[in-house]
Amino acid sequence: MIAKNLVIVGGGPAGLAAAKSAYDCGERDILILERESELGGILNQCIHNGFGLHTFKEELTGPEYAARYIDEVKKRNIEYKLSSTVIDISSDKVVTYVNSTDGLVQVKAKAVVLACGCRERPRGAINIAGMRGAGVFSAGTAQKLVNIEGYLPGKEVVILGSGDIGLIMARRMTFEGAKVKAVVELMPYSSGLNRNIVQCLNDFDIPLMFSHTVIDIKGKDRVEGVVIAEVDDKLRPMPETAQFIKCDTLLLSVGLLPENELAKNASVALSPVTGGAEVDDTMMTNVEGIFQCGNVLHVHDLVDFVSQESENAGACAVKYINEGAEKCEQVTIKCTKGVRYCVPHKLNCDDNFQSLNFKMRVGNVYKKVELTVTADGVKVYGKKRPVVTPGEMENITLNSQQIEQLKKAKEIVISLEGGQQ
Amino acid sequence: MKDVIIIGSGVIGSGIARELSRYSADIVVLEKGDDVSVGTSKANSGIVHAGFDAVPGSNKAKYNVAGNKMFDELSKTLDFPFRRNGSMVLCFDSADIGALQQLYDKGVANGVEKLSVITGEEARKIEPHLSDKVVACLLAETGGIVSPYELNIAYAENAAVNGVKFEFCKKVTNVSKKDGTFEVTCADGSVYHGRTVINCAGVHADEINNMVCPEKMHIVARKGDYILMDKTAGYLADHTLFQLPTKMGKGVLVTPTTHGNILIGPTAVDVEDKDNVSTSLEQLNIVFDKASLTVPELSRRTIITQFSGLRAHEDCDDFIIGESSVEGFYNVAGIESPGLSASPAIATEIAGQVATKLQLKLNSHFTETRKGIPHFATMSNTERQKLIDSNPLYGKIVCRCEMVTEGEIVSAIRRPVGAKDLDGIKRRTRAGMGRCQAGFCTARVMQILARELGEDMADVTKCGGESFIVEGRTK
């Protein structure tokens, strides 16, 4: 068994930012474990632009954004291992990984940052009946095949789900010569960005069908078509609206799930809403010294916020390594009235942050609302929003004065006030 | 001239091939798919039934009880997953306890050991997640679970090692007998001559029989939908939990799999098209709702996939096993439940009959044991280290969900009767069988298959035929 102060699981945007920030806080004994053969994580296959407006004030592609952080990590000579998969993490922070050159290695860490991202919800999880031939892909798998391997999954495509990956893939497949016949969305609204609806669908006259879903898949060896139907207000398909669309490929963009099997083994408590850990304002989970950030904590839509959150996690991990955990009162942050969740979930009363960032998602589309934070019923913070949607994470920053108010409270509530659905 | 032509490489065809490979004989197995275990044998409940269900005196009863007893040793010899987890038949209405008792009596008549009727309370002590509504149950301690395709593959590999030839993409279109010799013609034009033919064609066994036998057969494909749940739901059941058939219907089972998932199903719908393995939303909902009666805690959130399988139901409602009226033509047909449980006994019986007929001599080079692919996920860390030392490819995890290494995938391809497509890799290694359902490993497994088989990635299929994964290069 070897010893390390800080082990970071995952070399994608979250892990890289955490490593950079931990180094800049003085930590030198860092190890990044990455299962793929290069650093950068999922950004490597996101070759479209639109990354980094907040962080770098310019629009980068995924690989370019990753390269900025990879450079930072390399400049600092932070140790990383590629093609190395973590197979276990214990609650006393022994991280077990394997690769072809080192074999099986156990690392006793003082702190662990889990930055291992999320996975896509597969067909089975959404219960689409029908045949089980080739041609059904999650959008991310198709993205990898097209952008990394250079293979086209199919020529006539239907996409289920209008999340950003689905929209991006509609354009991508069109660019590579496929015909995207429709994007089908169960909900009456899209969870993707408007910009992507305009530039990935409307630009190419790809129809976006709201309140529809795929109810059957036809074709023995390979998909030959799908049957779609409109759904009622309880999201149940209405058989009389069924229509057949001929296609050879069905892409699924039906949600992302934090990948938390390792965390579970380490007894990390997970939120039933996000699927990620419940963390305090230092990004620490219920297990002392285990931190989470990025998509393994909750699924983000902008990588800039992943970086920001992860830099905080890296810095807090170093503070923990040097000073140990704070033994103090915690206030749980309650989310009501349209707010589904907030990260962090808890506030440490002893922390002394100059500012604190709260990230949250709403459960539906609301217009003309105010996002408020109250401490024992007293409004501490309010932010008026013309529109909030489940697809766009809300991000608010509180100053030290406001934080002081919250820390004294017995109950912190975040809610949407006013407005209409 | 072949001594034996076996049609079909499901668990029956492969099992017979393996048992016959104990003898010196020229044996070929003709399979219409591109791999073994691609029909009924791959998509079923994976249950080794105790044997209380079949009508006393029937072939089903006889071979089930005999087959069940063979699994402990066979699973060690051929290295496939099997566990004697015991099964329970649940009774939800005290009015039905009589039927439960009848089942017990039938079991005793069939020679099933270790049967008992226990109360609902006692049942819940053994299975704490069982419904409160269970009033009594028949406990059969000899019931077990097996990985059906791994049993099938183990049989085939061992048969191949002992000289049996497996020929794929050989759809038999005609069987005839001239001058004491059988002529078997395939769709691709190839012709095989043999002294004997063993018909193990599953749902298509009637078609094969009817080509050559005057006594006609009729098999209906009875489709059953299943739902597979994540391993995180695995704690919900340890025994195989059947529902006592009532006038309300047959019920569905809830069972752990040998790999720790929970499997629920099947329904039963007779279908015209014997290749139709599509699931239907309606049937899947029935499966889930009925299974929830047994284990109310089942959650749709833990579902990872659905599939359906076809059972070969012959009109006579029993296994048809043995030489037909055409000398040298053997039928092993109508092998529906408990066919999997019966398969070792059937294989031994038919191999014995054919060997006697052909007066075969024992094969002095017969290798009885087969070692499966190393299973990295279930090893100790010391074993893992040793494995990686022996071959660094075992240090490369390809499938995260099931922790499958590149070494295992390469082994699956290079073995006798090796994998040629994604589904073949999945059945042999579990890569792609986990909760992400191959989202992450598809591209990687395609690369490995292409490299090992000397193909382009565009040639890689999901399950042979036209099931190509990708269209071609983008540029």
Next chain:
Amino acid sequence: MIKEMICISCPMGCHLTVDATDINDIKVTGNTCPRGPIYARNEIIAPKRMVTGSVRVTGGKIPMASVKTREAIPKQLIFDCLEQLKTVTLKAPVHIGDVVIVDVAGCGVDVIATKEIAEA
């Protein structure tokens, strides 16, 4: 000419109705802020898009290099640009910013690499 479009200047996503019968006097309704008409006019008069894609690489650790137009190009030239990408094969190593195509589709904008690819 009446056109429907969604304004992407902010998450509000106003559905704009644009009357461009007179190109010198484009009328926009449906907007909630002044950014709407500006967006609509640009979309009517000179819509531009960044194009991202990939080109073949030989001798590299991976077979494809991601690329982008250095800046947005006229929307109607997107597919000309994509056609030209098919004709290019890079040799590893590839560096971010390497020019892949000079003056793509004759619009004065270069296509550049967005990915570091080391030699195999």
